[in-house]
Amino acid sequence: MNESPAYLPAPPAPASGDGAATTCLLVTRDDGLADHVALIAAACGVVLAVERRPPDRWPAGCTLALLGPDAVLDASAAGPRVPVVLVGFASDRDGLWRVAARQPGVRVAILPEASAWLGEFLGERELHAGHGRLTVFAGGTGGTGTTTLAVLTALYAGRKGTRSLVVDADPHSRGIWALLGRPAAGGVGWEDLMRSRGQIAPGHLAGILPQVGGTSVLTWTHGQPAPVRGAILHEVIAAARRSFDAVVVDAGRSAGLGETLVQLADSVLVVASAAVPGSPQAFTPVGPDAGTTWRIVVTGSLPAGMDAPRVAAAAGLELLAYVPPTPALATASAEGRLGSVLTRPRIRRRVEPLLGWSLPAERPASGYEELAS
Structure with missing residues (x-):
């Protein structure tokens, strides 16, 4: 797997102020990964948006980015100014951890064993959500x-x-x-x-x-x-x-x-x-x-x-x-x-x-x- 650095994390952007629920954006072309993460997010009451490629501009209401292995490989896109979690399955473990090691603050969730941790993490962020x-x-x-x-x-x-x-x-x-x-x-x-x-x-x-x-x-x-x-x-x-x-x-x-x-x-x-x-x-x-x-x-x-x-x-x-x-x-x-x-x-x-x-x-x-x- 390419070891290009992941998106650089920065303090979360404020929500849009219209009362909308927190948005967590998952970027991956892997439908199986998207389905797995969507179930975890739904259990926490977190709104999850899914993109197949990193967007040119990240949504204003996005407060957390979940990036699949394919999104990390895409070195042409602009990264979000929000915290980042790299998500993937066991076959992606080594590559994701190599990327995370070069970017302090980036977290890694290897599924399905990290499903409980990811659920707790999303749920805790939901408590802190809002502008x-x-x-x-x-x-x-x-x-x-x-x-x-x-x-x-x-x-x-x-x-x-x-x-x-x-x-x-x-x-x-x-x-x-x-x-x-x-x-x-x-x-x-x-x-x-x-x-x-x-x-x-x-x-x-x-x-x-x-x-x-x-x-x-x-x-x-x-x-x-x-x-x-x-x-x-x-x-x-x-x-x-x-x-x-x-x-x-x-x-x-x-x-x-x-x-x-x-x-x-x-x-x-x-x-x-x-x-x-x-x-x-x-x-x-x-x-x-x-x-x-x-x-x-x-x-x-x-x-x-x-x-x-x-x-x-x-x-x-x-x-x-x-x-x-x-x-x-x-x-x-x-x-x-x-x-x-x-x-x-x-x-x-x-x-x-x-x-x-x-x-x-x-x-x-x-x-x-x-x-x-």
Whole structure:
């Protein structure tokens, strides 16, 4: 088999933003290989497109390329700027591994023995799929303003025209409508989704949630709050990232953060009291995913002789913002009109660092790496 380098991997391109499911593109002329991979993809709920030859330009919604041995041999086509998995059968093993050895980051799946691995890989990518940025707010202790800041960040994003969603994932939550007043129109809450069966369609999720000022809200609407099962939470997040540009999650206290939720997040913002910042051990990032960025937001009155950077250093995290006590914010929260405070320039300035961290990055310019000869 020719040892020409495979397509060079690069960070995934964002999805098209229309709520479409993730597309995985398989390039091969081997019908048997295509059928085998299609069955694996179908079992994971992943949309698979099949091309017999590498396209001149890769689809905008393509987030993963699966290349058969014949596609690797085609050195005339432009490669995708997405992760690559080389797939084939036992007879292709040596050639595929030689190609992968020359391209760090390229994975190899020899079928059928690697079918289970490929299924898990595709399924995990489906959880991470979507263009929306996922920001998790977690409190160092109770009473730090975690929920208030999470909701304000999502509302501010909505005011700026961003499709935003705030998700109440605090296991001890009583719901967040007390901060916002009642929704102007009906919509579903966690109690409804907990009773539902079947997968949540991204477009459907965006249409059934109540809104406040253009921001969708998922919380407990009329039932008794209870911890949300992990499987449902992850399915909702997967759907939300394909429907919204900014997904903000109020996860409760940082000590209770689940590893899978952290791995799904683009960033975790720990909200800590200036008076009781906690020890570095209290905020030790969990989960092996180095792609999740942790920052700290310091709130409340600073002790004498302390400033926000020192509080952040004591907690062992890099400072993102300091939010001092703000009477107008506390009053608006208590009266159920939290969104109204965003008319105040001073409060908007306090929230802007959190907003900037929670919005998706601009879509990079499209480009394609040419295969080396």
